[in-house]
Amino acid sequence: MPNRSEEQVITPALLRDWPLPDPQGGKESRGTVLVVGGARCTPGAVLLAGVASLRAGAGRLQLAVAAESAVPLSIAVPEAKVVGLAPDGAPTDEILGLAGSADVIALGPGLDDVDHTVRLMRAVLARAPEETALVLDAYALGALSKEPGLLDRRRAVLTPNLVEAAHLLGREPGDDLAAAARELAERHHAVVSLFGHIAAPEGPAWREESGHAGLGTSGSGDVRAGIVAGLLGRGADPAQAACWGAYAHAVSGLRLAPRYGRIGFLARELVDEVASTIASL
Numbered sequence: 001m002p003n004r005s006e007e008q009v010i011t012p013a014l015l016r017d018w019p020l021p022d023p024q025g026g027k028e029s030r031g032t033v034l035v036v037g038g039a040r041c042t043p044g045a046v047l048l049a050g051v052a053s054l055r056a057g058a059g060r061l062q063l064a065v066a067a068e069s070a071v072p073l074s075i076a077v078p079e080a081k082v083v084g085l086a087p088d089g090a091p092t093d094e095i096l097g098l099a100g101s102a103d104v105i106a107l108g109p110g111l112d113d114v115d116h117t118v119r120l121m122r123a124v125l126a127r128a129p130e131e132t133a134l135v136l137d138a139y140a141l142g143a144l145s146k147e148p149g150l151l152d153r154r155r156a157v158l159t160p161n162l163v164e165a166a167h168l169l170g171r172e173p174g175d176d177l178a179a180a181a182r183e184l185a186e187r188h189h190a191v192v193s194l195f196g197h198i199a200a201p202e203g204p205a206w207r208e209e210s211g212h213a214g215l216g217t218s219g220s221g222d223v224r225a226g227i228v229a230g231l232l233g234r235g236a237d238p239a240q241a242a243c244w245g246a247y248a249h250a251v252s253g254l255r256l257a258p259r260y261g262r263i264g265f266l267a268r269e270l271v272d273e274v275a276s277t278i279a280s281l
């Protein structure tokens with residue numbers, strides 16, 4: 001483990017020495033991921049995150065989205081169980097039931113109202129057992145910036161982009177993203193994955209160096225959050241899921257470059273590369 005002031009560079013060798021759990025049983029042994037998000041105009045964010053979690057190895061997938069999108073989404077992702085949110089974004093009993101039994105809950109992709117998200121998170125987290133692993137992304141991070149107590153020291157990975165990091169920090173993150181990731185990890189007692197910089201609340205930190213401009217594409221953050229959720233589902237601990245997830249996200253982009261160049265690929269194309277990127281290690 002590196003000391004608290006140093007970042008360890010994430011290389012294939014480092015990851016090979018830190019192997020992912022390789023559950024040998026059926027899908028039950030690789031965890032159930034519940035993705036809660038998808039407001040009226042952005043249901044696709046949940047599709048990206050959910051399918052990415054399966055590509056990263058999750059056993060089962062459940063999606064909760066704006067009610068009007070539930071049927072089309074269930075057809076677009078036949079691998080998932082899909083349930084609808086109430087019109088004001090409130091969780092239904094059905095969603096709370098799923099939250100009570102999921103191994104991993106990814107909150108935020110595609111939500112678009114911070115107050116609705118605070119309410120939704122409060123209800124979902126009240127129902128989720130303490131051992132449930134969490135991934136907070138997008139508007140779940142906006143909700144956390146308003147109510148820092150929401151997380152309550154659970155096992156969690158936060159995956160902010162730079163805008164979300166600014167909301168969480170209460171200022172622009174500036175040039176020292178390693179320090180920003182560390183500050184957020186300490187403040188929220190959670191693993192933070194910020195633009196290639198990963199910090200654990202206990203002090204260790206890592207740096208992923210294959211990130212590039214092509215990853216800055218609509219929906220890319222949703223994919224990254226989904227990969228981390230899938231890795232947690234198959235049994236990785238939060239720091240391991242964040243490090244493997246940052247690598248799998250960035251290298252999936254590099255693998256698309258021969259076809260599209262370094263920019264211009266789509267977030268959904270990243271999803272298609274995730275399983276083989278992970279398997280290549």
Ligand SMILES: NC(=O)C1=CN([C@@H]2O[C@H](COP(=O)(O)OP(=O)(O)OC[C@H]3O[C@@H](n4cnc5c(N)ncnc54)[C@H](O)[C@@H]3O)[C@@H](O)[C@H]2O)[C@@H](O)CC1
Binds near residue numbers: 045
């Ligand atoms: N904008 C787009 O074209 C797309 C958005 N998508 C999803 O749609 C949602 C909105 O994304 P945008 O990038 O448009 O987000 P915004 O530009 O509206 O906000 C960026 C971030 O700022 C934070 N925030 C916003 N209002 C806040 C407030 N009042 N208090 C505290 N924090 C606040 C949230 O954490 C939010 O994720 C996200 O959940 C994202 O996953 C994706 O589905 C892909 C397409």
Ligand SMILES: Nc1ncnc2c1ncn2[C@@H]1O[C@H](COP(=O)(O)OP(=O)(O)O)[C@@H](O)[C@H]1O
Binds near residue numbers: 162195196212219222
């Ligand atoms: N130029 C870049 N270099 C390295 N990583 C990047 C770059 N652009 C984006 N990323 C990575 O991809 C993630 C998602 O990109 P972003 O444009 O913020 O998408 P979203 O709005 O979907 O969150 C970022 O949080 C970061 O980890």
